[in-house]
Amino acid sequence: MELISRILDGSIGYNARGEPRGASFFGGRITRDDRVARLEEVELFGGCSQRQLRAIAKISEIVEVPAGTVLARAGEPGDEFYLILDGSARVEVSPRKRGRLAPGHYFGEMSLLDGGPRSATVVADTPLRLLVIKRRDFSTLLREAPELTQSLMATLSRRVRQAEQALSG
Numbered sequence: 001m002e003l004i005s006r007i008l009d010g011s012i013g014y015n016a017r018g019e020p021r022g023a024s025f026f027g028g029r030i031t032r033d034d035r036v037a038r039l040e041e042v043e044l045f046g047g048c049s050q051r052q053l054r055a056i057a058k059i060s061e062i063v064e065v066p067a068g069t070v071l072a073r074a075g076e077p078g079d080e081f082y083l084i085l086d087g088s089a090r091v092e093v094s095p096r097k098r099g100r101l102a103p104g105h106y107f108g109e110m111s112l113l114d115g116g117p118r119s120a121t122v123v124a125d126t127p128l129r130l131l132v133i134k135r136r137d138f139s140t141l142l143r144e145a146p147e148l149t150q151s152l153m154a155t156l157s158r159r160v161r162q163a164e165q166a167l168s169g
Helices: 002-009 032-039 050-059 109-114 135-144 146-168
Strands: 061-065 070-072 080-086 089-092 098-101 121-124 128-134
Touching: 032 050, 032 080, 032 128, 050 128, 050 135, 050 146, 080 109, 080 135, 109 135, 128 135, 135 146
Parallel strands: none
Antiparallel strands: 061 128, 070 121, 080 128, 089 098, 089 121
8 A cells, every 4th residue: 555655646756667666675675786777877877887886886785764864964074975765855955945855866976075065954754765875985996996986087077067068058
């Protein structure tokens, strides 16, 4: 019954092949292949090879948190990347700038690279299942796999160029 209500309320999305996202995550084990498939959807990792994605998946962990959990607080240092697998959260940049995050959305990608302060507060609206990557583990991986650093730099460069074009056009 819960599965049906979650499909109806939209908290279970569908991938490009029309398969329900998250359906395999209810009580089941999340395989490394599941993690890789989800990481493929993250723009930051868009230039990564399958081998690189498997290495990233290997250092990730699956975490479940209850509704009301504060995952990130604006202004505080960040050291984790979060990819929402199941559930929803709200993001608060300012009192007037708010949004919702659903399965497939992610945040904290810049914290993986610089550990700088969070730009927003993120709070779980529902219980969440998350794929989490710790900055410490990611930094170790980057030292061990320099080609991954090159892939990430290329992706970030593309994002900066796109942002500059959007501002000037």
